[in-house]
Amino acid sequence: MCEQAGAAEILEWYDRHARDLPWRVGPGARAAGVRPDPYRVWLSEVMLQQTTVAAVIGYFERFTALWPDVRALADAPEAQVMGEWAGLGYYARARNLVKCARVVAHELGGVFPQERAALEGLPGIGPYTGAAIAAIAFDAPEVVVDGNVERVMARVHDIRTPLPAAKPEIRAAAAAMTPEARPGCYAQAVMDLGATICTPRTPACGICPWRAPCAARAAGVQGDLPRKAAKKPRPVRHGIAYVARRADGALLLERRPDKGLLGGMLGWPGSEWNDAPEPAPPLDADWQELPEEARHVFTHFELRLKVCVADVPEGRTAVRGEFHPAAAFRPSDLPTVMRKVFDLARGRLENAR
């Protein structure tokens, strides 16, 4: 049987250097017949979308401890899942995670589909994740193309067309290299290669199993690939966040609408975020503006939030939001920008008490 060019070299490298990851069945165990748990593969792949391995590991451990299988996750209250996801970002992933778990649990008998086509289209599963689950969990010979694969392919084949225009060419190259044998190991091998050797800057070509066939290396342009279209500048937006503490210690929080930024997450009531926000206090109080703003960088804008704090008597009703008892409040349930606001407000509230 004619193996795909390069597959043998990278699989041999993977057998010796595969990263040990909590969701992974390593090459040795896989060869011994151990199958990955599709639930854990799915959960890890969703968490890893645009997110580093280091950031994911702790979340993965907590999620699997709380919810060991897809039925358990399907039964979880969405608010609890959102709270556990807080800090990981891209919160539509968490909402879709619950939706997908409920579809699998209630409409598919608790069993993940094995086919890429059936996986793709489930909430939160797109072209990459569908192919990755099919390959890793079920050893389907799917073409798995993520950012690592794009970088590795652009270099091995010296593809100088900038992304995203180069995507079709890159996919064709990836398809030509994907082997029929051990497709799950192969997919993870290329991702490990991209994460540890064929890194974005200063790749370690000297120890790369694909050094010999690498066209970019031969041309000395490996560090300049893949090329990417120029990015747009990131504007600054301003806003005002209000942290109200009731006499019993309860804090006024507001759940954000499902659509849009930080959708479905808890946060402090506040103004719109724009060039010149209008004050929008959620209740009448003696608001004290803190001297320092909370700064946070999102993907497409930078936010500077003025923070106003107030102590309010019990019985006061808010126009917006709901008071959360102090005992039930966990800052870790908040998205990072809201946790930054709380960290600033906490100092002032401690002093006032």
Add this chain to the structure above:
DNA sequence: CAGTCGTGGCT
């Protein structure tokens, strides 16, 4: 298709 959608680590 191009914009939206988070965050933390690294250089």
Add this chain to the structure above:
DNA sequence: TAGCCAAGACT
């Protein structure tokens, strides 16, 4: 430091 980047999906 300020920009770049990460196992993308969705509209």
